[in-house]
Amino acid sequence: MSPKRFNLILNNKISAFKRKIYVDPDKSISIRSFIIGSISNNISSVKNVLESEDVLSAIRCLKQLGVKIVKKKTRNYLIYGKGLGSLFAKKNTKMNFGNSGTLARLLIGVLSSTPGIEIKIHGDHSLNKRNMKKLFTLMSKFGAFFLPKNKFKFPIKMISSDLPIGIKYEAGVSAQLKSAVILAGLNSYGETQIIEKEKSRDHTENMLLNNFQTIKIIKQKKKLIKIYGKKYLNLIDTKVPGDPSSAAFFSALTLLNKNSSIIIKNVGLNPTRTGFYQILKKLGAKINFTNLKKENNELRGDINVKSCKLKPIQASKEYYVSATDEYPILFVIAALTKGISVFKGIGDLANKESNRILEMQKILSQIGIKSTSGNNELKIYGKGLFDAKNKKITVKNLGDHRICMSSFILGILTGAETKIKNFETVFTSSPSFLIIMKSLGAKFEIQK
Numbered sequence: 001m002s003p004k005r006f007n008l009i010l011n012n013k014i015s016a017f018k019r020k021i022y023v024d025p026d027k028s029i030s031i032r033s034f035i036i037g038s039i040s041n042n043i044s045s046v047k048n049v050l051e052s053e054d055v056l057s058a059i060r061c062l063k064q065l066g067v068k069i070v071k072k073k074t075r076n077y078l079i080y081g082k083g084l085g086s087l088f089a090k091k092n093t094k095m096n097f098g099n100s101g102t103l104a105r106l107l108i109g110v111l112s113s114t115p116g117i118e119i120k121i122h123g124d125h126s127l128n129k130r131n132m133k134k135l136f137t138l139m140s141k142f143g144a145f146f147l148p149k150n151k152f153k154f155p156i157k158m159i160s161s162d163l164p165i166g167i168k169y170e171a172g173v174s175a176q177l178k179s180a181v182i183l184a185g186l187n188s189y190g191e192t193q194i195i196e197k198e199k200s201r202d203h204t205e206n207m208l209l210n211n212f213q214t215i216k217i218i219k220q221k222k223k224l225i226k227i228y229g230k231k232y233l234n235l236i237d238t239k240v241p242g243d244p245s246s247a248a249f250f251s252a253l254t255l256l257n258k259n260s261s262i263i264i265k266n267v268g269l270n271p272t273r274t275g276f277y278q279i280l281k282k283l284g285a286k287i288n289f290t291n292l293k294k295e296n297n298e299l300r301g302d303i304n305v306k307s308c309k310l311k312p313i314q315a316s317k318e319y320y321v322s323a324t325d326e327y328p329i330l331f332v333i334a335a336l337t338k339g340i341s342v343f344k345g346i347g348d349l350a351n352k353e354s355n356r357i358l359e360m361q362k363i364l365s366q367i368g369i370k371s372t373s374g375n376n377e378l379k380i381y382g383k384g385l386f387d388a389k390n391k392k393i394t395v396k397n398l399g400d401h402r403i404c405m406s407s408f409i410l411g412i413l414t415g416a417e418t419k420i421k422n423f424e425t426v427f428t429s430s431p432s433f434l435i436i437m438k439s440l441g442a443k444f445e446i447q448k
Contacts, residue, residue, distance in 0.1 A: 004424065009444065084233060116162070117158065174200065203270070203298070279313060290302045317376075336382065340380070387414065
């Protein structure tokens, strides 16, 4: 069941704080753990799972496909893997992916090369608006069909391939499309080759690395991933780290809020996910990573942040792939930092849960922040931290958790009278967001 709808009202600035916190577990790794555990052999174990709406959608869909998933205790699960090609659903089963683009792309990747699958797929209002043309085109190369033809948004009917053959693919910035090809290749005949033209998140590869017979990564000038189909997949045993994207919002708040500091414990620090922190460190942000260690081929550690004066942000297109989810909060930092900030290579933000460039521009303009966009870039004319008590921010129902969270930070830093509609969408990724904010001293009113 989706959480009940509610709006959030903010009227007060936040005071200084010094705290140590744990953020919600990583969503990307949680969803991948359930999907890969389901197509592996034997019983996989996943601990510290993010129990958010997106992850619960993944569990529901996998159970519809015949996978036994047992919750041992809070955040700890056992997945009784069925092995490659063994997922099954009755013809025309309706499958709801909720708000999750990750679940949609990755599970369609698995199902495209799983014979005998003929299902109807849909999502929530936000997911149904997202263009899936690139995904459908790629999966059709494995032999899958999507009906009606030339329709690229959910709801859609998918018919899997009975004889999937490995493909060659040049991967761009989308880790989800790359992962979909990897997962489809696992149950295809022959070899699937992926040349990584541009570096992207590598959680899927990391989770499969212990299967030497299945995956081979050759690091030349461009990374080459080879998938050998129809092999045995070993069980996985994963402990999910904290989500660096969720941590970014608390880091941003701390940097901008005078006389504040925070330590965020046990966060995933995979280099393909830390672009937000790297951008800000270059501008003099007081951010340090400590207690670094590697578990399950993933780097993790603590993030230490102290408030400080920042320079305007200059984010080249190279940062986009490692900071994709954090751009809305980067736009807030830019607005509250004196000077002109420039973000390049961000055109793909238009096809997220909402058009994140346009919607953030609308929100910033409500408190007098000027911005201009075009040619795949955005300029924000930052005013520095200022008092906006006499101004109002209204965020309409966009079904976009990152916009809601970013607007929350903007509201409590400026004191603007802020109303964020349908704030429950934040529970898709960060169910503890409001609890942590309250512990830091943020005041807000829930309006049902």
